[in-house]
Amino acid sequence: MAEIVLYNYWRSSSSYRVRFALALKGLAYRYVAVNLLDKEQREVSHVSRSPTGYVPCIEIDGRSMIESVAIIELLDELFPDPPLYPRDQWQRARVRAMVELINAGIQPLQNLNVLERHSSDPKERIAWAKHFNERGLAALEQLMIANEADGICGHFAFGDALTAADLCLVPQLYGARRFGVELAHYPRVLAAGEAAAATKAGLAAAPEAQPDAVRS
Numbered sequence: 001m002a003e004i005v006l007y008n009y010w011r012s013s014s015s016y017r018v019r020f021a022l023a024l025k026g027l028a029y030r031y032v033a034v035n036l037l038d039k040e041q042r043e044v045s046h047v048s049r050s051p052t053g054y055v056p057c058i059e060i061d062g063r064s065m066i067e068s069v070a071i072i073e074l075l076d077e078l079f080p081d082p083p084l085y086p087r088d089q090w091q092r093a094r095v096r097a098m099v100e101l102i103n104a105g106i107q108p109l110q111n112l113n114v115l116e117r118h119s120s121d122p123k124e125r126i127a128w129a130k131h132f133n134e135r136g137l138a139a140l141e142q143l144m145i146a147n148e149a150d151g152i153c154g155h156f157a158f159g160d161a162l163t164a165a166d167l168c169l170v171p172q173l174y175g176a177r178r179f180g181v182e183l184a185h186y187p188r189v190l191a192a193g194e195a196a197a198a199t200k201a202g203l204a205a206a207p208e209a210q211p212d213a214v215r216s
Ligand SMILES: N[C@@H](CCC(=O)N[C@@H](CS)C(=O)NCC(=O)O)C(=O)O
Pocket: 011, 012, 013, 014, 015, 036, 041, 053, 054, 055, 056, 066, 067, 068, 069, 103, 108, 111, 112, 113, 114
């Protein structure tokens, strides 16, 4: 059994993706909390693990890795069951497009670092983040409509099996809700996200289920 350590934060969407992948693959791991509000991610001890100063960072048998999508792909290659990407090349590319739409097109624009740089006004930060969430989720809804037209239908983001697209979608919807996005405008996206979040792995990965979760 691999020895896995995950440096992460309960509310971090990128961390949530990796927790979801670990839970789906039934991999046990040691949870190390890095408190983003206390700026622990910018301390030398963390930056020496993760030069970006971000979470998540994973260690597998003493080898370290950053970037949630790269981590998800690594986990999928090391522990192939269940697979997180379809076998068919075109279908796999479509799942990757959904992943990147979130990973490159939404999440970086709402990252704490970017929001701090954008404005010191909390309302302005939320308006900015909400805008990019809405823009991205609208595009994702269109991708799901196009997939449907090609016969790719099911409970989840890409058919009836959980894929990396769900691993990114569920945390993104969690973030979008926090920014006040009206998710009913994206019915396919919302239904898929809710179905994936309700799975055993989705529930295990949820922010509220983590040891560092702050309960109000
Ligand atoms: N592309 C990176 C993004 C990681 C990232 O943005 N992490 C956020 C939390 S979701 C973070 O650590 N932010 C801390 C900061 O901005 O200081 C990944 O997918 O792992």
